Amino acid sequence: MTEPGRLTVRKTYKLYIGGAFPRSESGRSYPVTSSKGDFLANAALASRKDARDAVIAARKAFPGWSGATAYNRGQILYRIAEMLEGRRAQFADEVAAADGVSARKAGELVDAAVDRLVWYAGWSDKIGAIRGSANPVAGPYLNLSTAEPVGVVAVAAPPEGPLLGLISVIAPVIVTGNTCVVVASERAPLPAVTLAEALATSDLPGGVVNLLTGRLGELAPWLASHMDVNALDLTGCPDDLALSCEQAAAENLKRVFRPSGKPDWLADPGTARLTAFLETKTVWHPIGV
């Protein structure tokens, strides 16, 4: 509660790139309003340069993050869940303001987001067993297929579900060792920035998740045509933008994930979002004395 006569200290909502919180290099911002149209805050309006910086940060973080043990990555995802739980009230307020849902519904959505992180955290050291195989080749060779992260993934977060939807697209990408550049919901970016604050205090190495706020239509084409991005998640793209991004992705044969239909973020997510950003590596070795 605010003391009578005391003015609250507002937060500056910034980008999250390489573990730091810069403003947009362009100096631009845009007003974010509640579902009722009330002014909430000015968010950074990320530029092409910010997107490129974010890709550089993600690429830099990839060797360390993909090289971490699965156990370690799982623990860090679980740690993010812990941090979210601790900020439950703050997230619930932001979700309620953004989506115009009741406080109770907002709380449920935050709970679902926390539970989603816990669910994905557990996949870190199991997806390899599900997706890997020891292949009985017809010859004296040991032949093993293992799942590996694809690299840097550019993610268009869904416009709906500013926290649950966001967590549901980020967690499956990073739990397997990928790093990502995420364009948050243009309409409701504030929970994303608050999530970045939780990520920054979760032992998640800087650069594993980079969050941009701004215009998806402005940022997505640059990410889709960026030659150092390995895969795209087009969940948040409207059809026409998704099409042009998918076409641009052909230039360096990015893996493209585009869900069919509107996702139900409360449904069981399955493994599709995990496997979409995995490669299979097969290693052969002769057997002999």
Next chain:
Amino acid sequence: MFEYAPAPESRDIVDIRPSYGLFVNGEWVDSLGDERAKTINPASEEVLAEFAMADDADVDRAVAAARKAYESVWGRLPGRERAKYLFRIARIIQERARELAVLESLDNGKPIRESRDVDLPLVAAHFFYYAGWADKLAYAGFGRRTADGAGFADPRPLGVAAQVIPWNFPLLMLAWKVAPALACGNTVVLKPAETTPLTALAFAEICRQADLPPGVVNIVTGAGATGAALVAHPDVNKVAFTGSTEVGRQIARTVAGTGKKLTLELGGKAANIVFDDAPLDQAVEGIVNGIFFNQGHVCCAGSRLLVQESIEEELLAALKRRLGTLRLGDPLDKNTDIGAINSAAQLDKIKELSEAGEQEGAERWSPPCPLPDKGFWFPPTLFTGVAQSHRIAREEIFGPVLSVLTFRTPAEAVEKANNTPYGLSAGVWTEKGSRILWMAERLRAGVVWSNTFNRFDPTSPFGGYKESGYGREGGVHGLEAYLDV
């Protein structure tokens, strides 16, 4: 080198028709257009047969036949019945293996030793392998337990698969495409390469001998335009392509936004890395197999040899000695190691890149190697003093040309190996187990051969990272490309 008397395999075993139509709905039909082309023996430039260049209307007809077969027969057939058709096909391939091997060598130019001992056994094995999957798809790990908890639901097929395959392993690439597609319950329209249509057309006859229901497999011959029409056809649900990265990009653009499932198996520029503790004689055999197998017309060829600096001299001396024993010549001769380059166009490309290698300052070497007067030939060639920036270190040559680079530390080897937009395969030679695993972990490639090279097996997934394409062929992973999962 010892003089060997010629030991040619007889070509009487094959019966090539003067002219072929298209295989649509279980029948041979004439093309609706009138464009035709000839396929030649690249070892002699002799015309083998004439075939149709299918046009849009032909493609349309083939897709319609595949759709009808999918809706009315194949998509509804129980997995165990599909399996039996595939087992039948595998058996017929084994029965006719020698004939198909000779036909492959005639049309492609590859040595009979390879078509007989590598291509054909793998073709049959691939059909056997996926035949067994047809009635076990529910166990492949793509679905969860059915709602009633009583069992696992069968994952659904996609529908009609459009498949475009290259000329380097014509029948093997057909097997890699057709076997999993059919096992999963899809029907197929396949376009073989325009320089090597004959074994695919022979496969059409095998489908008839197996009494495969009409329309399940359709084969349309033609060049790029036919392939483009096929992948762009609105009624196909799945596109599978093996070929160049450039065409792969075009297909990815065409397919974008259509919801068609796409798998691409594209180019490569694999590093074959030899450490100073490697078993040298084995490594030399592996290097030779890596780049001179199939005249280097292999997307996963070990075309960049990365050798540790301290053993460069010793290894190169051994390698050059070994190259001096390779026999180049008649593909049908059982002693031939290196056959003909598949086409004049490919030969031009190899020559152009090799000249670029010299111009950019690399040193070119080939053993004394007389080339036949007729046909398309290129001697085994290696370049030393190659820099990473040279075209011969960056571009896929797709010929018997090896670029040799050196490194000092394992980290440098990894750095150089990964310094390519491709990521199909890699080789590592060292006696140290922990180093092999360390390297294998860091190489960004879909297949890593350690102390071996160019091994293939239907149970083993194959496919690339980065611009070498996406999706896997072979193994349980290969099913995903043909299932709605």
